[in-house]
Amino acid sequence: MNALEEILGKVEKYGARLVAVSKTKPNNAILEIYNQGHKIFGENRVQELVEKQASMPDDIEWHMIGHLQSKKVKQIASFVHMIHAVDSPKLLKEIDKRAAQHERIIPVLLQFHIAKESTKYGFSQDEVEALLRSEEFKTFENAKIVGVMGMATFTDDMDQVRSEFKSLKSIFDHLKTNYFTNNEDFKEISMGMSGDYTIALEEGSTIVRVGSLIFGKR
Numbered sequence: 001m002n003a004l005e006e007i008l009g010k011v012e013k014y015g016a017r018l019v020a021v022s023k024t025k026p027n028n029a030i031l032e033i034y035n036q037g038h039k040i041f042g043e044n045r046v047q048e049l050v051e052k053q054a055s056m057p058d059d060i061e062w063h064m065i066g067h068l069q070s071k072k073v074k075q076i077a078s079f080v081h082m083i084h085a086v087d088s089p090k091l092l093k094e095i096d097k098r099a100a101q102h103e104r105i106i107p108v109l110l111q112f113h114i115a116k117e118s119t120k121y122g123f124s125q126d127e128v129e130a131l132l133r134s135e136e137f138k139t140f141e142n143a144k145i146v147g148v149m150g151m152a153t154f155t156d157d158m159d160q161v162r163s164e165f166k167s168l169k170s171i172f173d174h175l176k177t178n179y180f181t182n183n184e185d186f187k188e189i190s191m192g193m194s195g196d197y198t199i200a201l202e203e204g205s206t207i208v209r210v211g212s213l214i215f216g217k218r
């Protein structure tokens with residue numbers, strides 16, 4: 001069994017999905033995975049994502065998983081399948097605008113700051129609740145919030161990682177109960193990478209983003 005099959009086996013056991021993170025990897029490496037039947041890939045830089053999308057098979061679902069500047073949304077709005085790291089009202093508004101121009105609905109995830117490190121991007125729970133209660137939010141029709149995303153602290157302390165994943169799951173549950181009760185689309189928790197995806201699955205992840213375990217070290 002190769003790495004992809006092994007990861008897919010675990011992911012499917014939990015009814016979750018795998019985004020194969022192909023950042024920095026050449027097209028031939030991506031095609032090798034694609035030819036095994038996997039069609040969901042993630043990139044974290046706009047330029048690289050645009051170039052790969054243009055030169056790779058059309059039925060690939062491209063996920064933008066990295067920090068995204070508002071001014072770059074227009075470059076990916078015509079094709080991106082999901083945007084994982086929405087971390088400001090301004091970015092959400094821009095995605096809504098650009099998606100509308102392409103007559104598309106773009107599913108997005110709200111990124112939460114769950115790690116101890118101060119370098120990681122993301123909303124606090126208060127910021128998101130203010131956004132969800134705002135009048136402006138109710139006018140967004142083309143950026144569709146389908147869940148939450150987070151990155152755990154980069155550490156060997158797996159108890160800490162687990163507790164950070166638990167905190168994202170509880171934020172999800174709170175938002176689901178209070179703001180998305182009858183909204184079946186709000187169901188995604190994007191958490192877990194090469195070093196911690198099995199813990200993430202145990203803690204309720206629905207989308208894991210795994211790169212180096214599949215493609216090798218970057």
Ligand SMILES: *Cc1c(COP(=O)(O)O)cnc(C)c1O
Pocket residue numbers: 021023044065066151192193194195209210211212213
């Ligand atoms: C690079 C990256 C990943 C994958 O990291 P690996 O450790 O290689 O699995 C997941 N999520 C985000 C946001 C990334 O930038």
